[in-house]
Amino acid sequence: MTQKTIRLLMPQWQGGNNPNYSFGAELLAWLAPDNDQPLIHVPVQAYDGTPLHNEKGMYGRTQLLEQLEAARHLIDAYKPDRIVMFGGDCLVEQAPFAYLNERYDGELGLIWIDAHSDLVRYIGYDNGHTLPLGNLLGEGDKEFARHVKTPLKPENVFIAGLAAPTEQEMEVISGAFHSLGITPEEQDTEMIQRLGIRTAGTQELMNSTESIKEWIKESGIKHLAIHLDLDVLDPKAFRSLLFANPEAPYNYSPAGTMPMPLLLHLMKELSEATEVVGLGITEHMPWDSINLKNLLGEIPILNT
Amino acid sequence: MTQKTIRLLMPQWQGGNNPNYSFGAELLAWLAPDNDQPLIHVPVQAYDGTPLHNEKGMYGRTQLLEQLEAARHLIDAYKPDRIVMFGGDCLVEQAPFAYLNERYDGELGLIWIDAHSDLVRYIGYDNGHTLPLGNLLGEGDKEFARHVKTPLKPENVFIAGLAAPTEQEMEVISGAFHSLGITPEEQDTEMIQRLGIRTAGTQELMNSTESIKEWIKESGIKHLAIHLDLDVLDPKAFRSLLFANPEAPYNYSPAGTMPMPLLLHLMKELSEATEVVGLGITEHMPWDSINLKNLLGEIPILNT
Numbered sequence: 001m002t003q004k005t006i007r008l009l010m011p012q013w014q015g016g017n018n019p020n021y022s023f024g025a026e027l028l029a030w031l032a033p034d035n036d037q038p039l040i041h042v043p044v045q046a047y048d049g050t051p052l053h054n055e056k057g058m059y060g061r062t063q064l065l066e067q068l069e070a071a072r073h074l075i076d077a078y079k080p081d082r083i084v085m086f087g088g089d090c091l092v093e094q095a096p097f098a099y100l101n102e103r104y105d106g107e108l109g110l111i112w113i114d115a116h117s118d119l120v121r122y123i124g125y126d127n128g129h130t131l132p133l134g135n136l137l138g139e140g141d142k143e144f145a146r147h148v149k150t151p152l153k154p155e156n157v158f159i160a161g162l163a164a165p166t167e168q169e170m171e172v173i174s175g176a177f178h179s180l181g182i183t184p185e186e187q188d189t190e191m192i193q194r195l196g197i198r199t200a201g202t203q204e205l206m207n208s209t210e211s212i213k214e215w216i217k218e219s220g221i222k223h224l225a226i227h228l229d230l231d232v233l234d235p236k237a238f239r240s241l242l243f244a245n246p247e248a249p250y251n252y253s254p255a256g257t258m259p260m261p262l263l264l265h266l267m268k269e270l271s272e273a274t275e276v277v278g279l280g281i282t283e284h285m286p287w288d289s290i291n292l293k294n295l296l297g298e299i300p301i302l303n304t
Numbered sequence: 305m306t307q308k309t310i311r312l313l314m315p316q317w318q319g320g321n322n323p324n325y326s327f328g329a330e331l332l333a334w335l336a337p338d339n340d341q342p343l344i345h346v347p348v349q350a351y352d353g354t355p356l357h358n359e360k361g362m363y364g365r366t367q368l369l370e371q372l373e374a375a376r377h378l379i380d381a382y383k384p385d386r387i388v389m390f391g392g393d394c395l396v397e398q399a400p401f402a403y404l405n406e407r408y409d410g411e412l413g414l415i416w417i418d419a420h421s422d423l424v425r426y427i428g429y430d431n432g433h434t435l436p437l438g439n440l441l442g443e444g445d446k447e448f449a450r451h452v453k454t455p456l457k458p459e460n461v462f463i464a465g466l467a468a469p470t471e472q473e474m475e476v477i478s479g480a481f482h483s484l485g486i487t488p489e490e491q492d493t494e495m496i497q498r499l500g501i502r503t504a505g506t507q508e509l510m511n512s513t514e515s516i517k518e519w520i521k522e523s524g525i526k527h528l529a530i531h532l533d534l535d536v537l538d539p540k541a542f543r544s545l546l547f548a549n550p551e552a553p554y555n556y557s558p559a560g561t562m563p564m565p566l567l568l569h570l571m572k573e574l575s576e577a578t579e580v581v582g583l584g585i586t587e588h589m590p591w592d593s594i595n596l597k598n599l600l601g602e603i604p605i606l607n608t
Contacts, residue, residue: 005605030334031597060411084605153550230596237550239543245540259507264599271604279605286592288544292534293335294570300575301309301388302337 003277005082007032008074008096010042012067014060015089015129016283018242019047022088023293024284029086037084041287042071043086044088057121058128058141064091068147071095089129090118090229097136097225098148100278106150108277109221110136111212111270113263114229115256117199119191122184124177128175130184133157133227137195154195158215160266161202161232162188163254172251184253202232202258209269216273225278232256233263240286247287268301307581309386311336312378312400316371318364319393319433320587322546323351327390327597341388344519346375348392358463359600360604362432362445368395372451375399391586393433394422394533400409401440401529402452404582410454412581413525414440415574416518417567418533419560420469421503423495426482426488434488435585437461437531441499458499464505464570465536466492467558476555488557506536506562513573520577529582530574537567544590549592 008027011022022044029039045063055061072095075083081103083096101108109299112118118133121141134140138151145151165173165185177183192199200211216224234257235244241251270276296302313333315326326348333343349367359365376399379387385407387400405412416422416437423438425445437445442455449455469477469489481487496503504515520528538561539548547554574580600606 005608027593028596031593032600035607046412082605229345238592238595239550240596246543260595260599267599276605279603284596286590288542288590289331289335289593291542291564292332292544292588295564295571296336298568299571299583301386301580303339304309 003081004078005084006078007037007084007086008042008071009039009086010044010067010071010088010092011074012044012064012088012092013047014045014052014063015066015091016242017052017127018061020285020290022046023290024240024286025086025088027286027289028281028284032086040074040078042074044223054126056241057126059126060128062145064128065143065289068095068144069140072099072147075099082277085280087280089280090114091128091132092282093132093227093280094135094144094147095280096280097152097227098150100223100225101152102150104223104277107156107214107222108152109156109219109224109274110152110227111224112157112159112227113161113232113266114159114227115161115231115254116229117159117162117188117192120187122187123180123182125184134191139191142265145279151234154197155219157197158191158212159197159199160205160212161256161258162199163248163288164201169251169254173253182198202262204257205262206267209266212266213269213273221274223277224270224274225277226267226280228279228281229283230281231283232258234259240284240288242283242285245287307385308382309341309388310382311341311388311390312346312375313343313345313390314348314371314375314392314396316348316368316392316396317351318349318356318367318371319395319431320546321356321363321431324589325391325393326350327594328544328590329390331590331593332585332588333390335608336352336390344378346371346378353548358430361430363461364432365447367433369447372399372448376403376451379403386581389584391584394418394586395432395436396586397531397584398439398448398451399583400582401531402454404529405456406454406526408527408581410457411446411460411526412456413460413520413523413528413578414456414462414531415528416461416463416531417536418463418545419464419558420464420524420533421434421463421466421492421496424491425488426491429488438495441496458501460525461501462516463496463501463503464509464516465560465562466503468505469558473558477557492576500519506560508567509566511585512513513570516570517573517577525578527581528574528578530571530580530584532583532585533587534585535587536562538563544588544592546589547586549591570594602604
């Protein structure tokens with residue numbers, strides 16, 4: 001029987017509190033190869049100039065919950081076997097991957113290719129996109145986690161490409177989070193160890209991707225979802241990232257170091273090792289296209 | 305009477321001998337604000353893996369001439385009052401601006417916003433995109449110049465943003481062109497002085513754009529065409545340029561230094577000072593989108 005695949009375009013920006021994520025999603029969907037998979041737009045409240053409210057430790061909580069529910073309704077309308085998600089901030093991943101884990105009887109495998117583990121609410125940084133993997137594991141934020149009927153098993157999750165802060169980054173981070181007594185990195189490490197989630201950094205994967213293949217084999221992963229946060233890439237090679245704004249360098253978070261060829265290699269290897277039923281791509285921040293679009297939008301002959 | 309404006313999308317790559325210019329043109333047209341101007345595709349022979357031949361000192365001469373003629377036929381089919389051109393390499397500008405100069409009785413003004421003057425065939429660099437302004441002035445390459453029925457008057461041309469090589473660039477350039485006895489910069493300077501073309505560098509324009517407004521006034525420019533080669537921009541701020549390939553730094557040519565806000569300021573000022581009847585935007589080389597598109601094109605779940 002043919003597998004039914006749908007594509008979702010979810011230009012959500014509230015999870016990172018940055019309206020540019022919406023345009024990043026649109027461009028991402030435009031760059032994807034054409035095929036006969038339907039492209040379904042998830043309704044997202046566009047930025048209208050109103051700043052988001054911090055609601056119980058999360059900016060735009062109400063909008064994010066509404067959009068999560070909308071995504072789920074659309075998925076339930078199609079009942080697909082496979083889902084491609086074009087984000088948007090990382091929180092877009094919750095609806096499709098929660099659905100897929102139900103669809104595959106709680107046995108979905110999930111590889112989280114990301115410079116960040118997205119497991120916990122960082123104290124002092126109240127944006128929902130730090131939480132999707134936590135929510136999918138039944139932890140994270142209570143109001144979000146309760147939308148995950150069947151939490152993923154921690155042994156079915158692998159985090160690849162997690163960035164280790166450089167000394168310089170560590171200084172900035174420690175400074176910024178000093179008064180709180182705990183850094184995001186320490187919060188991540190605690191949860192990864194407590195749940196026993198397997199990880200591999202980019203440096204390790206440059207030498208060998210064996211640990212991932214072993215995980216698939218040992219955990220008996222038959223259906224795999226892939227989360228790709230583009231920030232896993234080295235911002236010197238791929239500059240369409242929050243961290244690579246030419247106008248405003250961003251140092252509050254460690255940057256990814258993965259080269260594009262390793263990412264492609266990994267994608268192909270995963271598709272050979274098991275059946276890929278989900279793919280989400282997130283946090284595309286194409287500065288040049290954003291700036292060029294803004295310029296074109298103000299040139300009189302193009303606007304009359 | 306309403307002015308009739310058409311948009312041309314000309315994904316020409318042969319003039320720079322780099323197939324990526326085609327995708328840059330497509331993305332540029334996609335980024336432009338929607339309006340009711342018709343978007344007309346100029347047929348361009350797509351890159352099929354065959355290297356271009358050097359025909360009498362120009363790679364792809366035959367294709368470039370065919371495409372120039374096709375662009376002109378399309379323009380003649382519409383007979384517009386105003387033309388927007390989305391390139392492609394710089395040579396795409398010839399057909400629309402030659403037409404507009406005829407349309408406005410040989411009195412068209414042309415501002416060439418570009419890190420390079422595009423006046424002459426550089427000895428040792430046989431790519432057609434170094435020539436469009438030369439052709440439009442009735443010089444340049446004979447076979448191209450003869451398609452310009454009414455050459456522009458040199459006093460109606462202004463070159464803005466011309467890059468001066470840094471010491472380091474000068475070393476590379478002098479090294480590369482040493483055996484030829486003349487650098488591209490020397491060739492440019494000779495022609496600019498001989499024709500008496502006015503110029504202003506970015507540094508001067510940062511202080512004041514008065515020289516451009518004076519030129520418009522003194523030359524009595526009533527209809528103006530604007531050529532914008534994106535390489536006039538500072539590649540540290542806008543990285544979708546040939547010179548800013550993250551994989552392969554390019555040092556054979558001086559880079560632009562114009563900041564985006566100055567470019568926007570200039571565009572608006574020009575539109576206020578006179579009637580803008582032509583705009584061409586060229587040499588868009590969006591590395592990140594190119595690399596991301598290539599990646600997406602190889603991910604199995606997106607291609608089944």
